Amino acid sequence: MKRRFLVKSTLALGALCGTGTAQAQTYPTTGVKMVVGFSPGGTVDVVARVLAEHLTTTLGQTFIVDNRTGANGMLAAQTVAKAEPDGHTIFVSNSSSITLNPTLFKNLTYDPERDFTPVTTVVAVPLILAVNPDNPETASVKTFQDFLALVKAKPGAVPFGSAGVGNITHLAFELLGDRAGFKMMHVPYRGAAAAQAAIFSKEVIAIFDTMAAVPHVRTGKLRALAVSSSQRLPALPDVPTVAELGYPGFDITFWVGLFVPKATPQGIVDRLNREVIAATAVPAVRAKLEMQGGVLTQTPAAFAAKVKSETAELAAIVAKAKITVE
Structure with a gap:
């Protein structure tokens, strides 16, 4: 009986994995909405539009940017958190909406860890x-x-x-x-x-x-x-980092990254990750992104670890400086 249960469980898991792989191979099957929490023309919006244009061409479906402005990105986050977890709704977010809002706002209507799966960062903007x-x-x-x-x-x-x-x-x-x-x-x-x-x-x-x-x-x-970044800014190569000036480990940047609803199949998350990384390697795309900051991509796991560590670091800064937001 026990052996039969194990066999059935293994077969079921295999079927799920197969389904996830098949979904990733056919993704996207319809238009994809890239939700941005800020107005057109800003860094987050520009990054989203550069990627949308390229992915529309390479993946054969229309990627459109949907600006849901308000509450420091919270409205956009809520929209994606409630969307179907099929990869057809993407949250293009700045770092603050993910790693800072949970500390600053007591009545946040979304939880970054519970509601989203990180895909990759795209650019990191040093201060x-x-x-x-x-x-x-x-x-x-x-x-x-x-x-x-x-x-x-x-x-x-x-x-x-x-x-x-x-x-x-x-x-x-x-x-x-x-x-x-x-x-x-x-x-x-x-x-x-x-x-x-x-x-x-x-x-x-x-x-x-x-x-x-x-x-x-x-x-x-x-x-x-x-x-403020760990590396010098290519646009200002003669300006040192704070870390170089005697404060090792100092690294605080504004980044833009992609997230999908939490239950999105891993195969689709990985497919999106690969496609975005490939896009950033295209010279014309990279040149446009570098006008917004340094191109920075990583695996979903590495991005998730970055979100976790940065959230803790910013929470410590907020607490020590006794910062409150009305």
């Missing part, structure tokens, strides 16, 4: 620590060490700008201050563009900016002191 060389207070700040000397001389009094309370551009300063032993005055703005405007108007002394800072660094309107 650029920048000052305004035309500001008399930072005219002489030419290096990261100069910056440390300035902020340590006036504990808690030197203002920095961010894209909002709890935003990654805020947490980067909190993490850096914790590691380097300084405290600054936080001035939150409504978005990265407003924070950048604030440094030009001399309202703040420093910002951790996005790739939008690169053109201004090249023209000399901003002075880049360091980048």
